[in-house]
Amino acid sequence: MVRARQVRKSFGALQVLQGVDLEVQRGEVVCLIGASGSGKSTLLRCINHLESLDGGRIWVDGQVVGYELRGGRLHEKSSAGICRDRTQTGMVFQHFNLFAHMTVLENVMLAPRTVLRQRPAEILPRALALLERVGLADKAKAYPRQLSGGQQQRVAIARALCMEPKLMLFDEPTSALDPELVGDVLQVMRDLAASGMTMIVVTHEMGFAREVADRVVFMHGGQIVEQGPPAQLLGDPQHERTRAFLSAVR
Numbered sequence: 001m002v003r004a005r006q007v008r009k010s011f012g013a014l015q016v017l018q019g020v021d022l023e024v025q026r027g028e029v030v031c032l033i034g035a036s037g038s039g040k041s042t043l044l045r046c047i048n049h050l051e052s053l054d055g056g057r058i059w060v061d062g063q064v065v066g067y068e069l070r071g072g073r074l075h076e077k078s079s080a081g082i083c084r085d086r087t088q089t090g091m092v093f094q095h096f097n098l099f100a101h102m103t104v105l106e107n108v109m110l111a112p113r114t115v116l117r118q119r120p121a122e123i124l125p126r127a128l129a130l131l132e133r134v135g136l137a138d139k140a141k142a143y144p145r146q147l148s149g150g151q152q153q154r155v156a157i158a159r160a161l162c163m164e165p166k167l168m169l170f171d172e173p174t175s176a177l178d179p180e181l182v183g184d185v186l187q188v189m190r191d192l193a194a195s196g197m198t199m200i201v202v203t204h205e206m207g208f209a210r211e212v213a214d215r216v217v218f219m220h221g222g223q224i225v226e227q228g229p230p231a232q233l234l235g236d237p238q239h240e241r242t243r244a245f246l247s248a249v250r
């Protein structure tokens with residue numbers, strides 16, 4: 001589903017991604033861990049073409065991210081145009097940024113209506129089913145301010161899923177939440193993983209990583225330095241750098 005090859009990204013003189021290679025199989029759940037500033041968010045943003053690359057290439061489901069084939073040549077897509085490959089990828093951020101003046105249901109239906117130009121009658125059953133799936137069927141007519149942070153994040157997940165993405169990226173989805181609200185959001189993500197969705201999750205929730213991830217990837221200094229199944233990576237003394245990082249954050 002994802003193939004990243006030698007991805008490089010700098011901000012000014014700061015080299016944030018220094019040659020990242022990553023492959024994610026269809027249906028796989030990958031948890032991305034590492035210290036603050038190691039480049040996790042930037043990698044997710046590159047996969048979703050929210051950042052352009054300085055070097056390397058990324059494919060999502062076989063399409064080069066941010067480029068399209070025209071006349072047998074790759075052309076960068078204009079930032080004004082709708083990026084078809086971006087709609088394949090849903091992203092959930094630490095801050096959910098729902099539109100305050102729209103109801104929960106309107107927030108969930110907005111992108112398919114404006115980006116994919118689907119008719120409301122076509123979107124509605126899917127949006128209602130998604131609200132049911134994230135446990136918020138009774139909140140369809142509520143406004144974001146009437147919801148807890150955890151409920152708003154679940155709306156944000158439903159909003160991303162309403163675009164029917166093939167891949168979901170999560171960037172610290174529970175970091176901004178009060179501890180008692182984290183569990184419900186993780187449960188929605190657990191169910192999504194069980195349904196076969198391909199997911200890349202930046203998280204500090206090691207319990208979730210242990211339980212749900214097929215693979216944990218540890219980033220350091222803009223590179224992937226260790227990776228493996230959670231039991232191996234998080235438990236095996238051979239993975240010294242991951243273990244040192246985890247004991248420092250505990």
Ligand SMILES: Nc1ncnc2c1ncn2[C@@H]1O[C@H](COP(=O)(O)OP(=O)(O)OP(=O)(O)O)[C@@H](O)[C@H]1O
Nearest residue numbers: 011012014016034035036037038039040041042043
């Ligand atoms: N748009 C930007 N302009 C300038 N610097 C940036 C930009 N985005 C990220 N950076 C810098 O790039 C580095 C890597 O940031 P990134 O957010 O990818 O790290 P991270 O591993 O996700 O860390 P965190 O856990 O703190 O989110 C940081 O030093 C950050 O300040």
